[in-house]
Amino acid sequence: MLSDLSPGLVISFIIALIALIVVFKGLLIVQESEVIVIERLGAYNRTLQRGVNFIIPFLDKPRPIKMVRYQRHGAEFIPLMTHEARIDLRESVMDFPSQPVVTTDNVTVRIDGAIYFQIVDPANAVYKIENMSQAVEVLAKTTLRSVVGQMELDKIFESRAEVNAQIKEQMEEPASKWGVAINRIEVQDIEMPEEVKEAMHLQMSAERRRRATVTEAEGNKAAAIAQAQGQKESAILNAQGDKEAAILRAQGESRSIELVLGSMGEGEQNSRTVIGYLLGQSYISMLPDMAKNGERIFVPYESSALLGAMGAFRDLNVDDSEISNIARRAAAAGGITGAASGASS
Numbered sequence: 001m002l003s004d005l006s007p008g009l010v011i012s013f014i015i016a017l018i019a020l021i022v023v024f025k026g027l028l029i030v031q032e033s034e035v036i037v038i039e040r041l042g043a044y045n046r047t048l049q050r051g052v053n054f055i056i057p058f059l060d061k062p063r064p065i066k067m068v069r070y071q072r073h074g075a076e077f078i079p080l081m082t083h084e085a086r087i088d089l090r091e092s093v094m095d096f097p098s099q100p101v102v103t104t105d106n107v108t109v110r111i112d113g114a115i116y117f118q119i120v121d122p123a124n125a126v127y128k129i130e131n132m133s134q135a136v137e138v139l140a141k142t143t144l145r146s147v148v149g150q151m152e153l154d155k156i157f158e159s160r161a162e163v164n165a166q167i168k169e170q171m172e173e174p175a176s177k178w179g180v181a182i183n184r185i186e187v188q189d190i191e192m193p194e195e196v197k198e199a200m201h202l203q204m205s206a207e208r209r210r211r212a213t214v215t216e217a218e219g220n221k222a223a224a225i226a227q228a229q230g231q232k233e234s235a236i237l238n239a240q241g242d243k244e245a246a247i248l249r250a251q252g253e254s255r256s257i258e259l260v261l262g263s264m265g266e267g268e269q270n271s272r273t274v275i276g277y278l279l280g281q282s283y284i285s286m287l288p289d290m291a292k293n294g295e296r297i298f299v300p301y302e303s304s305a306l307l308g309a310m311g312a313f314r315d316l317n318v319d320d321s322e323i324s325n326i327a328r329r330a331a332a333a334g335g336i337t338g339a340a341s342g343a344s345s
Helices: 007-026 122-127 132-148 153-158 160-177 194-264 268-292 302-315 320-332 339-344
Strands: 027-030 034-040 043-048 051-054 060-062 065-073 076-084 086-088 092-095 099-102 108-119 180-191
Touching (some): 007 027, 027 034, 034 122, 132 160, 153 180
Antiparallel strands (some): 034 060, 108 180
16 A cells, blocks of 8 residues: 555655654643753753743753652651752752751750752752752751851750751852752751750759749748838838827817916916826826736825825815816816816816
8 A cells, every 4th residue: 555655645744754753742831830951962052931842852852950859757768869850940848867966065966957948040950060959958967067066055945046047048158059049947856865855854943943932032022021111101100190199189288288377377386286286187097007007006205295286276266166167178178188087076
């Protein structure tokens, strides 16, 4: 049957077949967030972006990028080497195994970290570094040892954000040469030796007890200050009250004496008699209280003179009703206690 075909038809068929192969081999569809680096005869040609793209078969071919990815199996990380023709431009995370790091206080810890990076220049990521992902991983490990090795153990726990920022800052410049942007570094876990954990636990317990003691002492101090302040204010108020009461009593007694003197008339003899009478009334009013304190009562010698003055007061030309009125007026004015009752007896 083929012998019946003319040579021109066969040639046309061959050309059409070659054209279909070229179209099939040269048609590339690039997805969103992906690019393909194309080489022509071993040299960089162009970078294919998203959408439909055409290349020349047998002359153009994609240049794959080497990537190392880890798969976690329990506590172990298994590295997997891949060659990827389609370069992913999305942010990627690399969770590499924990690394031993020695701090400035000579404590060896294992730090587990994660790197978030993104390819921003695919050509540089392919041509400027032989294995971009491995280079980023090694750079992160060395930078982590350098940064953490300059800190004490307690400082690492207190300043994780600072540690992450310093590692990111030191990685940005070399990574940019490879067409990679380091977005952030995360220190996920810090594993310490058992003896260090026990020592930190004891230190934490001691610190909590110290804080509790300080808090209790501050509370007792505040309570003592408040109590002393209250006693001070109470004493001041009591002293002010006693002062005002003494002033009022003195004013009342002064007023009562003035009333009695005014009723008896002027004269030195009358004044002495009235004063003796009032003092005698005070002695008499104190006798019941003095009797409660013991079986015997000692009356001062001077009291006889006062009692004599009271008798002399009655010998004056003043009747009992007037004496009672004078005493009541003196008592109403705040005079000496017992004046009214003594006068009326």
